[in-house]
Amino acid sequence: MDLKALAAHLNLSATTVSRALNGYSDVSAKTRQRVVEAAQALGYQPNPVARSLAMGRANAIGIVYPLEADDVADPRFLQVVSGLTEGLMEVNMDLLLASATHKGELDTYDRLVHGRRVDAFIVARTLCQDERIDYLQQAGVPFLAYGRSTDCQAYPWFDFDNEAGSVLAVARLAGLGHRHIGYIHASLHYNFAHQRHAGFLRGMAEAGLPVAGQWLLQAGLARRSGYQAMMGLLDQDQRPSAVIVDNNLAGVGAVRALLDRGIVMGRDISVIVYDGIPPDTLLTQHITSVVQPTQHRTGKHMATLMSRLLAGGHPLSELQMLCQPELQAGDSDGPAPG
């Protein structure tokens, strides 16, 4: 059942049927209804390939993920993708997944956009200085960044207010009387880590607390790495009475380290972790967390931004979205000792 057949069945031209279905105004209400009903009844579905060819758009967006990165295995990624596909479906767009070695990532963008397979990209895991963004900007390829880079004035992005999240966390601990607060963070090349780190410093300053260099530890984006960082912290002569971990991967490791050492969270030490602790880790305590919208909602938000981007005509302000984090209280923190 193609457009021509439908048109013949209705004694109309293909043009009119097409325009009726696509909401053009030069079709009478009566005709439009007739068309829509017939399309429904006969189960007509436009051929997206023909559509794309005629319109010069692929009606698909691409997402490239690096093959060898630790975070390929990050389940959260898949959840974002899930929300994304759902949102894109509503505007009749497809999501194309491509993989690339880190080295070949730019080539992959090139191939996809040059080959007109996708209309735009989503760039995930943004770095402070991100060559992918530089490349796409310079090549004039539309994209939406999941996370801002340092210089983010000129392109669309979706991000969390990471700085505010850390300020929130510090304020909570300071309110509980903590004066010695440690901080475990991912590589500051990741902008989310950079922002959260900045927020930590600002929060400490606002609370009038000193920042101790030896309690500022960098960990990789991996559970084991967080484990080691926390162990390192615990082995120091002077321990902080509270610790913030800037990502949940390292957070899981950090919490496990405390358990292994028999240190009770909420009593012996206070812990706040970003993004909570996923239930698959078999840790029973409720960790006090800085939380953001669910990954799934995040995906839907990005779909919205994406459709605006492709529709065109939206000012940049409507293509940038900042989500405020919240503090979710658990029982992993408590009043400072003494």
Added chain:
Amino acid sequence: MDLKALAAHLNLSATTVSRALNGYSDVSAKTRQRVVEAAQALGYQPNPVARSLAMGRANAIGIVYPLEADDVADPRFLQVVSGLTEGLMEVNMDLLLASATHKGELDTYDRLVHGRRVDAFIVARTLCQDERIDYLQQAGVPFLAYGRSTDCQAYPWFDFDNEAGSVLAVARLAGLGHRHIGYIHASLHYNFAHQRHAGFLRGMAEAGLPVAGQWLLQAGLARRSGYQAMMGLLDQDQRPSAVIVDNNLAGVGAVRALLDRGIVMGRDISVIVYDGIPPDTLLTQHITSVVQPTQHRTGKHMATLMSRLLAGGHPLSELQMLCQPELQAGDSDGPAPG
């Protein structure tokens, strides 16, 4: 740079250029080389959309995953997808990701295939009786199953020899002198669980060992569930001296339960887990495991099968692939006590 432009540049017809590039035999070697070189030099890339329209194929395959399932978060899924995209890229196909609620899953297939967005599907997490497979078979939509259903004669699939894997595991434990072997498994509606379970029974029979019903426990596909199952096993009056867990999600939980109880693997109890234990779990021991090709290689294998399927003309035997598992020795098992 489109085909016509390239043809004009070469003083050839578009037909000839197209046929030269697509390996038709009615082009002289000299001309073909000239064309290929010019295409290379001018950076010509065929427009896949136009191509698809002309050929009546989408040049894309679809993979639908359920939104609410536990295993959306399964990192292994993403790794398979990674290998898949890589393999498909080589044959110039795209991977389209779609999500669906379990309820709406069949509709999604319908929409994608009816809308000619994809040429074929990959069906993952196959059940013994799988309505998706029934549907696709009956609808005449090409697909490749990742895992067989019970009745798997008539369609293409990729699978592991799960039964052999369990036989291997039992034989190893029996060889170590174990006579009392427990088994924790996922829902037998999953065919992989069914097959592994059958293999367990066969292995026990072949070793002349009795199967104790109270040591045959079902757990969900989740770490917590495996934790609880192992705890249940440990709380019984009589404990087995060895346990096999049929999936690594439950396996992680089971191992954690042993650690929490202070039971030392390899000394107090022997443990074999399917698919190993991912490094993100912060468990230090090397668990003896039934292992399969990496997820990434699995994906590439599936890409191969898929391209055969779409090329047509291959007998079913070349569209079905069974991988043999191996036993990877660790230090979580040891001789039976006494």
Added chain:
DNA sequence: CTTACTTACCAAAGCGTTTTGGGTTATCAT
């Protein structure tokens, strides 16, 4: 020197839409 193949190429007809640039009829003020 035909006849019959083979080789190397090409014009034109699709593929199923959207878009362009009208055209026809009714409506309305003049």
Added chain:
DNA sequence: ATGATAACCCAAAACGCTTTGGTAAGTAAG
């Protein structure tokens, strides 16, 4: 009545490729 305006509708071109059904030139066989 008449020109202008609006409201509907449509034929044909375009999108960039593949495929069909040739033709012309060269070669081999009769």
